Amino acid sequence: MPDMVSEADLAALGLIAASLNMSSGITDLDPHVPITSSTYNESTVLHKGTLLDLPFQKGMQPGMWDSPMTTASTMSALPAASASITQEMTNYLLASEHSFLDNDWLLYPQKSTRHVPLLARHSMQTLLRVMKTWPSILAKGFQTPPILHASQTNPQNILQPMLACTTIAKAWSSQSPQDTDTVRESIILEMRLLFSTYRSYDERNLLSALQAVTMYVIMLMYPGYSQIGVSLIDPAIFLCLQRLVSYVAKTGLVLAEERMNVGLSWESWVHVTSKRTTVFSLYLLHWGYAVYHDLESFACSQLGFMPAPAAKFLWHASTRGEWEVLYQRWLEQWCGEPLTMHELAKVDVGTGLDRRVEMWLEDADELGIMFFGIINATERDNPAYDHGNGVDVLG
Numbered sequence: 001m002p003d004m005v006s007e008a009d010l011a012a013l014g015l016i017a018a019s020l021n022m023s024s025g026i027t028d029l030d031p032h033v034p035i036t037s038s039t040y041n042e043s044t045v046l047h048k049g050t051l052l053d054l055p056f057q058k059g060m061q062p063g064m065w066d067s068p069m070t071t072a073s074t075m076s077a078l079p080a081a082s083a084s085i086t087q088e089m090t091n092y093l094l095a096s097e098h099s100f101l102d103n104d105w106l107l108y109p110q111k112s113t114r115h116v117p118l119l120a121r122h123s124m125q126t127l128l129r130v131m132k133t134w135p136s137i138l139a140k141g142f143q144t145p146p147i148l149h150a151s152q153t154n155p156q157n158i159l160q161p162m163l164a165c166t167t168i169a170k171a172w173s174s175q176s177p178q179d180t181d182t183v184r185e186s187i188i189l190e191m192r193l194l195f196s197t198y199r200s201y202d203e204r205n206l207l208s209a210l211q212a213v214t215m216y217v218i219m220l221m222y223p224g225y226s227q228i229g230v231s232l233i234d235p236a237i238f239l240c241l242q243r244l245v246s247y248v249a250k251t252g253l254v255l256a257e258e259r260m261n262v263g264l265s266w267e268s269w270v271h272v273t274s275k276r277t278t279v280f281s282l283y284l285l286h287w288g289y290a291v292y293h294d295l296e297s298f299a300c301s302q303l304g305f306m307p308a309p310a311a312k313f314l315w316h317a318s319t320r321g322e323w324e325v326l327y328q329r330w331l332e333q334w335c336g337e338p339l340t341m342h343e344l345a346k347v348d349v350g351t352g353l354d355r356r357v358e359m360w361l362e363d364a365d366e367l368g369i370m371f372f373g374i375i376n377a378t379e380r381d382n383p384a385y386d387h388g389n390g391v392d393v394l395g
Helices: 007-020 118-132 134-140 160-173 177-200 203-221 235-250 266-293 320-334 355-363 366-377
Strands: none
Touching: 118 134, 118 203, 118 266, 118 366, 134 160, 134 203, 160 177, 160 203, 177 203, 177 235, 203 235, 203 266, 235 266, 266 320, 266 366, 320 355, 355 366
């Protein structure tokens, strides 16, 4: 059996989605929308199956830095396909030793018996309301969505995936009811192109593609800009998205310099922080989508090894010199042990906080604060929302 997803496979995914989506009349990966010869070739097809083809090991205990790593000195020139990954990170708190293809999360919502806590549902609504604004923020250009650093939308630095995304975001945010189908078709065409070619990208373009796909998923959730409800998305899109995220994880989510708590370049920090923020945001987005439609969400415990969302003053530093001074002070503040996502997930009920978490919260940006609020809104004693259960993405 071939282990690559070809153009025919994408068409088959669209047909499967069509059969599941008859009631809504929506098929996102339409098999009749071609990938042209100018944008597709056999060397850039998708990999099929679990992207990190490493064996599952029971009893794996997460280490603070068990993650794929590269170094700042080699990252910018490193082809994405040649990056390495550690087995420890791959096996980090896997929710199941079965492939995601064995799960039923790709199906549309069934009549579930689990109870969604009211507070979690309110948090989902807040999250989706905020994330829905991101394409419009990108289109207006006054500032950037949280997953994008200001340097990545600078006309002199913007890469093709994000340039195309910006154009589509402008069309999406200014569409009339008559334009909805045209805008949606443009989104699907661009997603098909990215899903078919990302393995040929270097690190910077791979990140740009992931950021663009994140924005496209948001737009597909609200194909009509003024609509209130969250549309169902073709399950094939989340299947391809899951593989893309897993592939990106192979290129490294923590730099060796970060592990050693030593200085690194501003450019390297911006790149790896943007990558982590985008992956993290996709998990949040899928969590909100899953709560809304009563589906299983991505397994958030797999992100436990990552550093917690970056300090706002570091992310918004406008010059290399300013960032270097602030970053050195930030390193000294944490004494070699920056806060991890795993620690955030262990926050106890109540108004008090562990000093490390409180110190992180003092410096957090809007995305970090929103995530912190969602953690506190999740009833972790509820089996349906037990932290760590969910769809395996990185393994």
